[in-house]
Amino acid sequence: MDAVEDHEDEAQNFQNVRLSEAIDIRELLDTSGATFEVDTSNENFENDTSYYDKEELLKCVKFDCFNAASDEDDTELGPGATPFQKxxxxxxxxxxxxxxKKKVVRPGSGCTAPKNAVVTVHYNAYVEYGDEPYDSTWLRGYPIVCRLCEGFIxxxxxGIASMKKGETSRFLIHPDMAYGKMGCPPRIPQNAELLFEVQLVNFADNSAAEALQDLSLDDCQKADFNTILKAAQAEHLAGNQxxxxxEIGGAISKYRKAVNILEKCHLKDEEEEAKQQHMLLKLYINLAxxxxxxxxxxxxxxxxxxxxxxxxxxxxxxxxxxxxLLMLSDFDQAKHHLIAAQRIEPxxxxxxxxxxxLDKKQRTYEDDVKKFSQRMFEGTSGKDDDPASKKCVVxxxxxxxxxxxxxxxxNNSEKVQMQLPSGLTAQEExxxxQISQQLRLSVRSQERCGEKEVYVSKPQPE
Incomplete structure (x- = not known):
């Protein structure tokens, strides 16, 4: 009764299986659970423990990390030295x-990242004797963006706090400064030393943003432009994260904050204006x-x-x-801007x-309007232009x-506005x-080229 059962032998008999569809993590975390369907075809499936696609792995693994543990220049360590010791x-x-411990692979430039900076980094992470990274931003296809003081072991x-922008370095980290005695099974064993190869892509000093955080907009305008620019860059990176x-609403909030302080700041010369416009361009597009x-x-x-x-x-x-504009069913203007984009990037x-x-949606829209017109006017109520008693007499x-x-x-999530057929009577309009109000839709009319146009639209998010 004092001992636990040892399931080691049973565990060795387990085999990897392929699922027929990818797992939805949100479904997995939901209290109702998730159902997995196993693919029993076994086509092209090897029972290995690789976490990544082999072709992608070959592209992203930094083999010079392993070369760093070669037998050259290790005479002082002796023949029994481990790769990480070398x-x-x-x-x-x-x-x-x-x-x-650190070794610089490619030097960066400028100052080192401050402790409260928002950093953008790529990395591969290895355990000793591992034949592939246990974690890799390169294999995921995008860098990690977070506060230096919050997002890492x-x-x-x-290690990152010692780096300059653009620098690539390797770090060997003792278990006490990583995942400790427990490790993080199955990828990180107990009491494991870790090797990281890190590229500091970019960082923004968040102290500028924090310094402006409690100031009014008028006080922010009086701040030094470089301080404002650093604050805007930090908000921009936080929005990207x-x-x-x-978290689209949160990203919008960050981008809007950066726009507000940049639009109102005082500029002393053309150089500052160029930097301001460059940053605003990024923010406007991100907001769009x-x-x-x-x-x-x-x-x-x-x-x-x-x-x-x-x-x-x-x-x-x-x-x-x-x-x-396509969502607004303004097909002509939507096509104008998309063709303009295509001329720049063919x-x-x-x-x-x-x-x-756009072409498909326009054809569908025109067919829908034609069908709607036919259906409505088959049962038209006549041409009485006076709604008089304000009753829906149709x-x-x-x-x-x-x-x-x-x-x-x-109920169509892809449409936000549509134009109604022409020729409606006042009673029909x-x-x-009335129906639109019940469905929480808005109706507006306008004159264009002497013709009345009526549009129905969904409410815009706040």
Whole structure:
């Protein structure tokens, strides 16, 4: 009763299996659980423990990390030296206790990253005798962006704090400064020393943002431009981090904050203006992308106009402008901006796909309007232009067709605005307005070339 059962032998009989579909982590974490379907075909499936695609692994593994542990120049260590002991012999101590060691592979420039900086880093991480990284931002396809003091194990925080922008270095980290005696099974064994190869892509000094955090906008305007620029860069990087986590509302908040302080700052010369405009261009485009994701297409249009005021030949601005206008069913203007984007980047597949989407959506829209017109006017209520008693006096067929059409529009996540057929009577328009109000849609009309146009649209996100 004092001993636990040893399942080691049983565990050795387990085999890896392939799932027929990828796991949705959100479903896995949900209290209701998740159902896995095993693919029993066994085609091209090897029962190994590799966590990454082999071709991608070959592209991303830094083989010179292993070469660093070669037998050259290790006569002092003796023949029994381990790979990490050989690597450590060519490093310097960053920590007084020797638990974080460093070797610069490619020098950077400028100052080192301050402790409260928002850093952008790529890395491969290895355990001793491991034949592949246990973690790799290169294999994931994007760097990690986070506060230096919050996002890393202690030894890596010490290491990155010693780096300059653009630098690539290796760090050997003692278990006490990593995952300790327990490790992090199955990838990181107990009491494991770790080797990191890190590239510091960029960093922004967040102290500037924190210094401006409690100041009013008027006081921010009086601050030194370099301080304002650093603060805007920090907010920009923080927004990028939130965007990658799909926290779009939080990203918008960060980008808007950076825009506000940059738009109001005082500029003393053309050099400062150029830096301001360069940063604002990035922020406007990022905001346009976020607003498009939120289906806030009108706000996206405003941001794209602001971006194009700075740089007329900007493919990203034209592309996102076209995407926003497409959601508003403004097909002609959407096509204009998408073609402008394609002229700048003719080989961009995303632009070509968006143009195909536009053509398909326009054809579908025209067919829908034609069908809707036929269905409504088959049961038309006549040409009485006076709604008089403010009652929806139309035929039952017209009301049912209008309700079905508007409900379909309200439930279509890809549409934010549509134009109604021309020739509606005042009674029919009033009926549509009543149904739209029930569905929380808005109706507006405008005159264009002497013709009345009526649009139904969804509410824009706050």
């Amino acid at each position: 690597i450590a012999s060519k490093m310097i101590n960053l920590a007084a206790n020797g638990k974080v 202690p030894g890596l925080t010490v 939130l965007f990658k986590k799909d 992308v976020c607003y498009n994701k939120q289906k806030a297409s009108k706000k996206a249009c405003i941001m794209c106009r602001s971006a194009l005021d700075i740089q007329q030949r900007n493919a990203k601005a034209h592309f996102n402008f076209g995407r926003a 080989d961009n597949i995303s632009i070509s796909n968006e143009l195909k989407k 035929s039952a067929d017209f009301e049912n067709s209008a309700r079905e059409y508007l409900t379909e529009f309200a 009033f009926c549509i307005r």
